[in-house]
Amino acid sequence: MTQQAFVKYDGVARTLHWLIALAILIELRLGLTSDAWKANPWAPGVHKSIGLTILVLTLVRIGWRLTHTPPALPADMPSWQVLLAKGTHWLFYVLLVAVPLSGWIFSSAGPYPLNWFGLFDIPKLAVEKGSMLAEAAHEGHEIMGQFFIPLLLLHVGAALYHHFRLKDGVLRRML
Ligand code: HEM
Numbered sequence: 240m241t242q243q244a245f246v247k248y249d250g251v252a253r254t255l256h257w258l259i260a261l262a263i264l265i266e267l268r269l270g271l272t273s274d275a276w277k278a279n280p281w282a283p284g285v286h287k288s289i290g291l292t293i294l295v296l297t298l299v300r301i302g303w304r305l306t307h308t309p310p311a312l313p314a315d316m317p318s319w320q321v322l323l324a325k326g327t328h329w330l331f332y333v334l335l336v337a338v339p340l341s342g343w344i345f346s347s348a349g350p351y352p353l354n355w356f357g358l359f360d361i362p363k364l365a366v367e368k369g370s371m372l373a374e375a376a377h378e379g380h381e382i383m384g385q386f387f388i389p390l391l392l393l394h395v396g397a398a399l400y401h402h403f404r405l406k407d408g409v410l411r412r413m414l
Pocket residue numbers: 263266267269270271272273274283286287288289290291293335338339340342343346380381382384385387
């Protein structure tokens with residue numbers, strides 16, 4: 240275990256990580272039960288509001304990440320694990336932008352108004368109902384949304400493996 244492994248992500252990075260993680264779990268729960276939205280009329284509005292909040296928080300997070308160096312990984316971590324971790328993180332960032340953006344795109348073509356928890360309107364993007372863009376965004380939203388699940392299992396599995404098996408302080412960097 241290296242001394243470096245104990246240096247933490249800063250408070251902003253940790254707060255954004257856990258806020259977004261919690262929000263994603265709520266989004267998956269709401270999204271994957273969208274068949275029952277008719278019986279829960281509040282659910283689509285909450286799904287869209289939380290989703291658009293994730294988009295904004297993610298853009299802030301990416302900006303922060305690009306301007307702040309993260310703590311180094313343990314020096315003895317095999318290079319394939321470093322690569323896998325970086326690939327997972329990179330894919331997470333892609334999904335964290337692409338999933339809510341695709342939701343915003345295809346919902347803009349729908350009949351319902353967009354607002355943030357009923358407090359203020361969110362502008363609809365210029366997307367026509369039935370257009371190729373609307374259809375692709377809808378399809379993409381469902382596929383990419385579900386892709387969070389295996390990625391999250393890999394990510395959490397790796398975090399727990401580092402914590403309980405390797406005991407190398409990697410998880411503590413994010414706590
Ligand atoms: C990171 C944020 C988001 C995640 C993880 C997410 C995830 C999901 C998932 C997993 C589904 C179910 C897909 C399926 O049927 O298999 C779904 C459905 C849906 N999402 Fe999202 N979503 C997010 C953001 C948004 C946003 C921002 C909007 C719109 C502004 C939106 C609008 C919708 C709608 C309307 C459905 C229902 C689609 C249908 O049943 O045809 N989502 N979402």
